[in-house]
Amino acid sequence: METVNQLLDSIKGVGRDAVRGGYSRAVYSTAELDLRAWFIEQALQRGLSVETDRNGIIWAWWGKPQEGALVTGSHLDSVPGGGAFDGPLGVASALAAVDILKARGTVPARSLAITVFPEEEGSRFGVACLGSRLLAGAIAVDKARNLRDGDGNTFADVARTNGLDPSHLGPDAQALARIGDFVELHVEQGKGLGAHGPAIAVGSSILGHGRWKLSISGQGNHAGTTLMADRADPMVAAAQIIVAVRDTAAAQPDARATVGRLMPVPGGTNVIASRVDMWLDARHPDDAVTARLIESIHGTARHIAAGEGCSVSLTEESYSDTVHFDPGLSRRISGILPDAPVLATGAGHDAGVLSAHVPSAMLFVRNPSGISHSPEEYVADEDANAGAVALADVLEGLL
């Protein structure tokens, strides 16, 4: 029986990013397609029956596909330069948990499925949890179809290239009805599980979070012939806005706001940019506070832009309310794992999207540094194996 880290070792060469470090496994990239093939092979080796639904979600069934099944799973796509565990840990742990249950001679009273959701990170098409949002009807299908990646490919075209029919993307009540309970195991992306004590926690809530695009327009010009007094440089405005984002969030307890992605247009060394696009990620437990935060940032950005002779537009790209996991399911899981503390998370997950529709819960596995979305993300062997055993115990208790 392979351990979780042995399973992860078998994919450790897939999608390595020599420039950024870590892994870049964008949805439907060669790397993520290789991971999908790996998962399907692993599932078939365990005698699971595998299907990919019309939204590109992979379902590996122990028992026949049926309504009200017990489902566990996560994602295989990553952020650019991400770690080895965010997503794949949940998928590998689900495979290892099936091995453990089979070794125990468990006979499921209801079917069990392992799911792999596409585009959880939203790294290619900009909307996080795109697969589970499509399944649950949590995104307008036309908006999803017309999402574009950095090369201008629409999601519809990429989905078609990967065997899906874009006209069939969207809410799938039949597939959703197959989820009686959903449990996602995930690497902890914070410091809630300290270096000592329990290695596994039960999730309680997910911080509300959203993504906004800010476009700052100025006057493109020549870097050498344009006097400093004659400039309307959107990069200078952007720099001030980014600091203002930091200051605004820092002044609001529990708020987080990040600009991790910025794109000057045209982006030449000897060119004053004509426009700067940048993306804001903002989060707070209270959705109304997040809304006020964005309003404040937008007002400050307009003021800064005007001071630089520029203008700014702000567009919301996605938003997820704060999620509280199903209390009944979480209580049952805490009953199965009495030593596991209960932890809130600041990271979004497919379990969060599903929780509006089906009873959902999460397990977190210790990440000693708490660093994530970075090559330094780490889970020790013994904690990864403890996670698989905990997941097996939870699945056995819920089957």
Ligand code: HGY
């Ligand atoms: O951004 C998030 O919180 C998650 O990792 N997609």
Ligand code: MN
């Ligand atoms: Mn992530």
Ligand code: MN
């Ligand atoms: Mn994740």
